[in-house]
Amino acid sequence: MIQSMNSVREAFPILRDKVQLSSCSQSALHVDVKNAIHRYVNTWEESGMDWGGWMQACENARAQFAKMINADLDEIAIVSSVSHGVSSVASSLQNEKRKKIFVTDFDFPTVGHVWLSHQENYKVEFIKNKLAETITAEDYRNQIDEETLLVSTSHVSFYDGFKQNLKEIATAIHEKGAYLLVDAYQSLGQTPIDVKEMEVDMLTAGLQKYALGTPGIAFLYINKKISERLTPKITGWFGQHDPFAFDIKNISYAEATKRFDSGTFPMINGFAAETALTILNDYGIDKIEQQLELLSAFTINEAEEKGLIVKSPKDIKKKGSNTAIYVKNASEIESKLAQQGVILSARNDVIRIAPHFYNTKDDIRIAIDKLTEIL
Ligand SMILES: Cc1ncc(COP(=O)(O)O)c(C=O)c1O
Incomplete structure (x- = not known):
């Protein structure tokens, strides 16, 4: 319609x-998103608790996010922020042979902070200082090498809105056998993302900017061919095959990227996210x-x-x-x-x-x- x-x-x-x-910081509140938040509060007030319904809202949000970026459902983890998503990736690659991580100057600082906090495991370098809008796939091709494990950069810059061509940079990065992790916080909801077509290996984004939602929830995509062999160290009971087995003595990671789920879902934010992402996908x-x-x-x-x-x-x-x-x-x-x-x-x-x-x-x-x- x-x-x-x-x-x-x-x-x-x-x-x-x-x-x-101000959608680069907080988009406007849609009446249906407000009502979704109220729905959570109402079930809490009226029923005392509704774990089944609350978890389902978060699962629906996961499905809407998967749809928005053309990923499979089991390739998406629910996290609390982009910082959490990048930290989880960093925690899971520590045993890889390659050790170099590249970031760019125009990425959101949190991305640099996460990687720099892991310097005992990785050698962090920055793609040489150029104006953001002049960075091209050639810069990645020329600066990364066979020791590079991963390039962690953003799709759209928080500062001036510069948008990278993900497909071109993914090709350059893959030629060197490295992974591409994209921070899509500034692009989700405003520009199409197709992780399969763009050949993005990993991607994380929150809901507060163009995705019409709230802070407190974010998603992490990892191509399942990669995530199936990773063991995240930032983890918890929701990242297990059966969280409700309450088995404290054994760790049994969930399938594919769902193993990157960690603690109890951010439920109230999940309600907002489900509705917000549905509005955007439908539009x-x-x-x-x-x-x-x-x-x-x-x-x-x-x-x-x-x-x-x-x-x-x-x-x-x-x-x-x-x-x-x-x-x-x-x-x-x-x-x-x-x-x-x-x-x-x-x-x-x-x-x-x-x-x-x-x-x-x-x-x-x-x-x-x-x-x-x-x-
Ligand atoms: C591109 C980008 N990445 C990350 C963040 C912050 O992410 P978080 O607070 O969810 O860790 C922002 C926030 O403004 C951002 O614009």
Whole structure:
């Protein structure tokens, strides 16, 4: 069913009186996601507990995530954050012969922190310092070698929205026999991801950005040909074949990537995630990407016409929704805009305009006008 923009926007009550363009940080609350959270709270209040129903919501969320990235259900683990997902991968590769891990300068810092915390097991290197948007598959090809175990990098940059061509970098990395682990937190929900077609080995993403959900839940994909031979050290009873066997003396990992589940699922967040991912899958990520490309081009144009300095790539195919505008005092500007009902997100020296499928050119025009006024 084709939805009109009005009916799309009605489902996000905040849009009645505010301009929310902060999907690189927190997307707007959909009324069905709010109701899903209430459903959890209501069953808790009315039934006391409903383990079966609560676990099922998380399993449904796992299935929706698998669908969104074209993975099999048993290739997905439920984790609590991207940091947790990357840590689990790091914990499971310690016995591999190869020891070099590559990260890029424009990855979200948590990824660097996780790998650097494992330096007794790995040699961590950074792909040589270049502007993000000039990094290509050739840089990976030239800089990694036969000692490289894994490249850990992001699909879309949190800072300026730079989008990497995953298929091309996967090919370059696989030529050296290394794995590719993708942080897709900034791409999930705004651009299609097909882990099979892109030949991504591992991928992790949370729900708070373009995926319309909450923090507290994330997913980890590992191709089952790889995960079947891994033994995660960040683990727990949910990562076992039968958590409810309550067998403390034996460890028996679950099949494929489900062995990367660990403790009790983050249930309330699972309710939100199930609904949020279903909304996005039903709407269609291809369609969302098409809308966002138009809004991206519009944002760059408007910003440049007003004399603002755009730090994001100008080539729409090389960026996600986020357009980063250079400003000196970004956090202060974020607060001033919020006081005027415009929600943008600051990072270092940029303020990020990050629309989603519920935003319009008018939203962007208003945001840029107010930003220009304040500057
Ligand atoms: C690309 C990216 N990765 C990771 C994170 C943080 O992940 P988490 O807090 O789930 O560990 C963020 C948060 O802003 C992000 O933008």
